[in-house]
Amino acid sequence: MSEDINAKLQRNRDAIDTIDKQVVQRLNQRVLHDGGADEAQVLAKVAAFNPGPLSDATLQAIYRALMLAGLDPAAQATDPAVTDEIDRSIVQLLSQRVLHAAEIGKIKHANGADYYDPTREAQVMAKIAALNPGPITNGTLQSVYREVISGSIALEKKLVIGYLGPEATYTHQAAIRNFGVSLDYRAIKTIPDVFSEVESGRADYGVVPIENSTEGAVFHSMDMLVESNLHICSQVYLPIEHCLISQSPL
Structure with missing residues (x-):
């Protein structure tokens, strides 16, 4: 790739790095504030805050990953306006991130790169783990960012x-x-x-x-x-867990 293209790639990557620092900080703030809203209310709210280009479904998947971990035990009851401000900031930052990711994608795909890049995804996951001050676990952050990356890919091509x-x-x-x-x-x-x-x-x-x-x-x-001529590009480990359901008392 030419020097101009490499410079453009780097500018967008630098912008994403700056945004990711802010997103990680805001996500950690979010789990310390209980605005009193239930899951359905939160999901409706973030959809209302969404300026695009991320779909509402992607944003809601991101928030489900966040809410699945629950609030931090030290979370305080908070004025809903405070959590609204944090959520609005997170949504806006993620929307900006996707725009920069799309620019990178256009350049890479024009030069023959695949839409899905597990090596780059692993680098992103390592980066956000290094940025994470807590209390959110790295696993929760990585679940959130997997949905961010998925939504970004979907904007370029619905794989x-x-x-x-x-x-x-x-x-x-x-x-x-x-x-x-x-x-x-x-x-x-x-x-x-x-x-x-x-x-x-x-x-x-x-x-x-x-x-x-x-x-x-x-x-x-x-x-x-x-x-086959196909090859392995990624692997995922999934624990197998079963639930026993019975009408009899334990």
Whole structure:
């Protein structure tokens, strides 16, 4: 790439670094303030604050990831106007971040780069963990940023992610954990069909199980990796947990 293009890339990356510092700070402030609103009220509020280009669904996924961790135990009851100001700031900062990410994406895609870059994503996750003063855990921050990255990709291209279905299986959950909620997910009946969908271009990426902690290695997936020209670009670990439901008392 030319010197001018590299300079433009660096300007946008520097802007994102500055924004990320502010976002991490504001997210940590947010969990220390209880404005008294329930989840539905918070999600409606952030959608109302949204100036674009992020979709309301992406912003709400970001806030669900934040609220899933809950408020910090030291959180204080706060005037709703205070939490509104923090939330408005977070939404505006994320909107600015996406614009800079889109500029970087345009340059990289014009030079043949993929929309999904797991190496770059890992660098972002390491950066925000290093910026994090707490009390939010790094895991919560990374869940938030996975949705930020997913929403940014969706603005450039709605990637199709094929996975071994049906919907709500562990493979589906693993796909969402890896790519975020903002992309297009398609349940596929068999492992060979997942490979076929990606090879044909009907899906951009495929997600299949390689190993199962209760059943061991999934040899069908391994055989397909040997036979196919496709390659592994990322992996995700998902603990398998089951809930026992009964009408009998414990």
